[in-house]
Amino acid sequence: MNDLPQQLANGLLLGGLYGLIAVGYTMVYGIVQLINFAHGEIFMIGGFGALTAYLWLPENTSLVIALPFMLVFAVACSVLVGIGAERFAYRPLRGGPRLAPLITAIGLSIALQQAIWAFYPDGTKSRSFPQFHGESLDFGAFTIGRGDLFLFVAAPLSMIGLGFFVSKTRTGRAMQATSQDPDTAKLMGINTDRIIVTAFAIGSAFAAVAAIAHGLKYGEVNFKMGFIAGLKAFTAAVLGGIGNIYGAMLGGVVLGLAEAMATAYIQDIPGMSQLGGGSWKDVWAFVLLILVLLLRPQGLLGERVADRA
Amino acid sequence: MRQRSLLIITTGVTVGALTLSACGSRDDDNGGDSGGGNKTVTIGLDAPLTGDLSALGEGIKNSAELAVKTANKEKTVDGVTFKLVAKDDAAQASTGQQNATEFAGDETMIGAVGPLNSDVGQSMQKVFANADMVQVSPANTNPALTQGNDWQSGKKERPFKTYFRTSTTDAVQGPFAARYLYGEKKLKSVYVIDDKKTYGAGLAGTFAAEFKKLGGKVVGTDHVNPEDKDFGSVATKVAAAKADFVYYGGEYPAAAPLADQIKRAGAKIPTVGGDALFSAEYIKIAKKNAEGDIASSVGAPLETLDTAKAFIKNYKEAGYDQAYEAYGGYAYDSTWAIIEAVKKVTEDNDGKLPDEMDESRSKVVEAMQKITFDGVTGKVGFDQYGDTTNKQLSLYEVKDGKHVPIESGTFEG
Numbered sequence: 001m002n003d004l005p006q007q008l009a010n011g012l013l014l015g016g017l018y019g020l021i022a023v024g025y026t027m028v029y030g031i032v033q034l035i036n037f038a039h040g041e042i043f044m045i046g047g048f049g050a051l052t053a054y055l056w057l058p059e060n061t062s063l064v065i066a067l068p069f070m071l072v073f074a075v076a077c078s079v080l081v082g083i084g085a086e087r088f089a090y091r092p093l094r095g096g097p098r099l100a101p102l103i104t105a106i107g108l109s110i111a112l113q114q115a116i117w118a119f120y121p122d123g124t125k126s127r128s129f130p131q132f133h134g135e136s137l138d139f140g141a142f143t144i145g146r147g148d149l150f151l152f153v154a155a156p157l158s159m160i161g162l163g164f165f166v167s168k169t170r171t172g173r174a175m176q177a178t179s180q181d182p183d184t185a186k187l188m189g190i191n192t193d194r195i196i197v198t199a200f201a202i203g204s205a206f207a208a209v210a211a212i213a214h215g216l217k218y219g220e221v222n223f224k225m226g227f228i229a230g231l232k233a234f235t236a237a238v239l240g241g242i243g244n245i246y247g248a249m250l251g252g253v254v255l256g257l258a259e260a261m262a263t264a265y266i267q268d269i270p271g272m273s274q275l276g277g278g279s280w281k282d283v284w285a286f287v288l289l290i291l292v293l294l295l296r297p298q299g300l301l302g303e304r305v306a307d308r309a
Numbered sequence: 310m311r312q313r314s315l316l317i318i319t320t321g322v323t324v325g326a327l328t329l330s331a332c333g334s335r336d337d338d339n340g341g342d343s344g345g346g347n348k349t350v351t352i353g354l355d356a357p358l359t360g361d362l363s364a365l366g367e368g369i370k371n372s373a374e375l376a377v378k379t380a381n382k383e384k385t386v387d388g389v390t391f392k393l394v395a396k397d398d399a400a401q402a403s404t405g406q407q408n409a410t411e412f413a414g415d416e417t418m419i420g421a422v423g424p425l426n427s428d429v430g431q432s433m434q435k436v437f438a439n440a441d442m443v444q445v446s447p448a449n450t451n452p453a454l455t456q457g458n459d460w461q462s463g464k465k466e467r468p469f470k471t472y473f474r475t476s477t478t479d480a481v482q483g484p485f486a487a488r489y490l491y492g493e494k495k496l497k498s499v500y501v502i503d504d505k506k507t508y509g510a511g512l513a514g515t516f517a518a519e520f521k522k523l524g525g526k527v528v529g530t531d532h533v534n535p536e537d538k539d540f541g542s543v544a545t546k547v548a549a550a551k552a553d554f555v556y557y558g559g560e561y562p563a564a565a566p567l568a569d570q571i572k573r574a575g576a577k578i579p580t581v582g583g584d585a586l587f588s589a590e591y592i593k594i595a596k597k598n599a600e601g602d603i604a605s606s607v608g609a610p611l612e613t614l615d616t617a618k619a620f621i622k623n624y625k626e627a628g629y630d631q632a633y634e635a636y637g638g639y640a641y642d643s644t645w646a647i648i649e650a651v652k653k654v655t656e657d658n659d660g661k662l663p664d665e666m667d668e669s670r671s672k673v674v675e676a677m678q679k680i681t682f683d684g685v686t687g688k689v690g691f692d693q694y695g696d697t698t699n700k701q702l703s704l705y706e707v708k709d710g711k712h713v714p715i716e717s718g719t720f721e722g
Contacts, residue, residue: 003549006574010541117359124363126562128593136573145573218538218566220594224360228536263542267531278533278543279505 005141007264008257013148015256016155017217020210021233022240022248023162024082024203030179030243031199032094037105038085039207040230041112042078046208047129047221048120049077054130063130067150067212074208081112082204083197091193109226116223126222129215147216154209159249162202166245171198179243239289241302250300258285348662349390350669352377352647353412355405355423355433358397361562364590365425368634369447370395373422375620375627376644386652388661393644394418398429405429406436413440416666420444420647420673422640427451427508430472438469442670443677445473445646447639450584450607451511452480455694465694471674473695475639475646475686476607477702479508481720482583483515485702486556486605489716490581491523496553498526502543502567503558504535512583513558520556528552533567535559540567544574554578560585565594572598579603579706587635592710599707603715608686608701610714611638620685642684650676 021043028036053073057066089108093101116123132146144152166172177185178195186192214229215221232255240251262284267276275283292300354373356366377393380386394415398405405424412421413436420443424430430449437444446454455474457466490496499520503513510532517527529550531543540563547555548571555571557564557580568580579601580586586604595602611617617638624633633640653676654669655662662669681690681698690698700719705712 003545006545007542010545014539014541124359125590126361126594128596131596133597136575143573143575214538219569219596220538220566222361225538260542263531264546277531278502278537278540280532281542282534 003264006143007260009142009144011257011260012253013144013151013217013256014259015236015253016151016249017210017213017252018229018233018236018255019249019252020155020158020206020213021229022236022252023159023206023245025234025237026240026242026245026248027175027199027203029237030245031175031182032090032196033098034090034101035105035234036085036090036200036203037102037230037234038089038108038112039203040226040228040233041109042082042085042204042226043207043211043214043229043233044116044221044223044226045081045112046074046078046204046211047215047225048116048123048127049208050074050212050215051127051129051221052077063132066130071209071212074212075205078204078208078211079201082200082207086197086200091196109230113223113226120223123223126220128220129218131216131219145217147219148213150216151213154213155249158206158209159246162206162245165202171195175199235285235289239292239299241299244299244301244303247299247301254288254300255285258288347388349392349417350419350651350662351392351394351415351417352644353408353415353418353421353423354393354395354644355398355408355412355421355429356395356425357400358395360399362400362425362560364588364631365448365585365634365636366397367629367631368637369423369425369640371627371629371631372447372620372624372633372637372640373644375623376641376648378627379623380645380648385648386655389651389655391648391651392417398424398426400426400429402426402428402432406432409433409436409444413437413442418442419651419662419666419669422447422643422647424449425636426506427454427511428506430454431507434469434472438471440670441471441667441674443471443473443647443650443674445475445643445677447474447643448476448584448636449474449508450476450479450482451507452478452515453507453511455696456480467694470695473643473646473677473691475642475684475689475697475699476584476636477697477700479512479515479583481700482605482607482702483512483517483558484519485718485720486581486583486603486704487516487519487523487525488720489704490554490603491520491525493716497524498528498551498553500529500531500547500550500552500555501527501558502531502533502547502555504560504563505532506535506559508583508585509535509557509559511558513556516556516558533559533563535563537563538566540570541574543567544570544576547571547578548574548576552576552578555580557582557586561588561591561594565591565599568602569595569598581605584635587705587712589632589634589712592707592712599710602707603704604712605702605704606635608638608699609703609717610705611685613714613717614638614685614687616683616687617685638685642686642689645682645684646677646680646689647673649680649682653680 024039050070053070136143174190236251236255240247259281262281356369377391396408425448427449452460503509581603584606587606592599650673654672704716
């Protein structure tokens with residue numbers, strides 16, 4: 001068990017990444033009760049946006065200088081696609097049958113993936129992402145890679161910023177109102193259309209930050225990376241209580257830790273050596289999800305709300 | 310308003326769909342140098358042309374195309390013009406099987422080259438066997454494909470007489486690496502990881518068995534999902550186990566981030582694997598952390614072979630965007646084997662192919678067993694299981710961002 005601190009750090013970092021993406025699922029669901037399955041692809045677009053920005057800069061630009069440009073451009077790309085998806089794919093279907101926007105989301109997700117595959121230069125393969133040079137940082141009990149440092153800083157900062165925005169600003173309170181009762185919010189003079197666009201924009205921006213963290217952590221981006229990441233983030237959002245932004249982050253961290261622990265220690269339990277290791281971690285993560293949902297159907301931080309018709 | 314937006318969506322989807330189908334059909338037009346012959350037969354090609362493994366797949370496709378073009382230009386078979394039809398299997402067994410079914414249903418098709426992945430190959434074998442159509446894989450290395458599921462216990466039995474391959478198998482690839490690492494590099498303990506796929510698990514199994522037989526120690530084993538990119542937890546376990554090196558049975562899309570993360574976790578040990586790690590993409594993804602990693606590959610390095618000089622030159626002149634990668638030479642030889650077999654059939658049949666395609670296909674399968682010729686990778690011929698008689702193997706180490714050959718030889722049981 002000597003490597004426990006390291007495994008906790010691994011899980012926490014992975015969980016932070018899931019959490020950042022999960023925020024996008026949870027915000028959109030909280031306000032329009034739509035599961036935006038194209039969110040994973042919005043995350044992927046952010047990664048390619050950051051890579052594009054880096055390639056535009058003169059060669060040998062230090063990554064520290066390049067990072068702000070990459071961040072701005074990645075966020076711009078993701079937000080543009082997110083808002084575009086809302087405006088052209090989801091808004092026309094609002095008020096229609098519940099399943100229509102869901103199927104649209106799946107279609108959009110495939111279309112975005114294939115667009116990158118077909119039109120991004122060398123997009124059919126993994127594109128390598130710039131890396132920080134140098135050894136991993138040693139904190140005694142555990143080490144973390146230099147690329148992970150971005151995630152370590154960006155994830156908590158983004159969450160604090162979002163928490164402040166939602167609870168303190170006018171737009172943030174309007175978002176809460178819209179999520180509680182869209183019709184009444186409209187009667188109170190809130191422009192709900194604008195609020196919905198804001199929710200998509202914020203979710204997409206978070207996805208872009210996550211995409212840069214993903215690129216720095218794993219050293220590559222590819223057109224398929226949104227699928228698995230999106231699926232895990234959606235799981236994290238449900239685990240934490242869909243609709244609750246803190247729940248999304250908590251769900252992400254719990255999921256990340258569960259995966260790390262399952263990979264590391266299940267094998268050591270006598271008689272379980274066949275059921276542990278890297279290929280079984282998803283099984284254990286979903287066992288945890290099922291257990292949580294059996295005991296708390298609303299998720300860890302979710303509130304039990306009467307289903308609106 | 311609503312309808313206009315719907316229109317936009319529909320347009321978008323249609324454009325997307327058209328783009329995709331255009332990408333698919335682009336491949337179909339290639340390689341058809343018509344003219345000259347009075348009978349055109351097609352050769353099918355199945356490889357992953359999209360996705361993570363597309364670098365290897367494109368190399369296979371281009372090389373096969375080059376073989377077809379060369380045969381047409383040199384009129385290798387009198388009265389027969391060849392045409393290549395390439396299909397993408399995206400490294401999915403189910404897609405490969407669909408492609409095989411389409412190939413078998415194509416009235417003009419004489420035989421097929423491919424695929425890259427052993428599990429895809431497994432799914433295609435029966436389809437081709439039912440159609441009595443020859444299949445030559447340039448890259449499948451799992452022994453069970455030619456020697457049956459019980460090959461390890463010595464009960465070798467060929468499951469499909471239509472299946473041939475020009476690459477050597479994992480039955481020799483794993484042990485070859487084990488002997489070098491234990492004997493030459495003096496590395497005595499290993500952490501074995503595989504991706505549970507037909508290829509990866511098979512390779513890791515044969516490696517570990519030989520390594521233990523030599524006296525080496527397996528200090529830990531793990532399995533990973535090939536689609537994952539996060540191996541942080543596995544890397545931590547490897548670092549804690551204090552092994553001398555890691556053996557990974559699997560392909561480079563997972564192997565490269567795995568090797569990278571193992572070194573980042575503080576274990577400065579090489580990651581060793583099979584031919585699916587022998588790709589420039591591996592170094593591109595793992596970057597500096599790929600240094601010192603070792604990959605085995607079938608055959609000798611193409612660049613060192615006299616027989617491959619013409620191929621390398623022609624490939625360059627053809628101006629393909631992608632390199633021929635690990636299997637280019639084998640893909641060329643696989644395609645050429647079909648061409649040679651067709652030649653033999655026409656020679657035995659008054660200089661033309663039988664009128665019925667079914668008959669032609671059966672005769673090509675029979676002829677395939679007997680042919681030998683000097684290919685790009687050396688002498689090409691097949692034994693009683695459909696395996697290549699050329700058992701050359703090489704090991705490559707990553708030095709200064711390149712795979713450098715460090716050992717070449719043959720492995721005898």
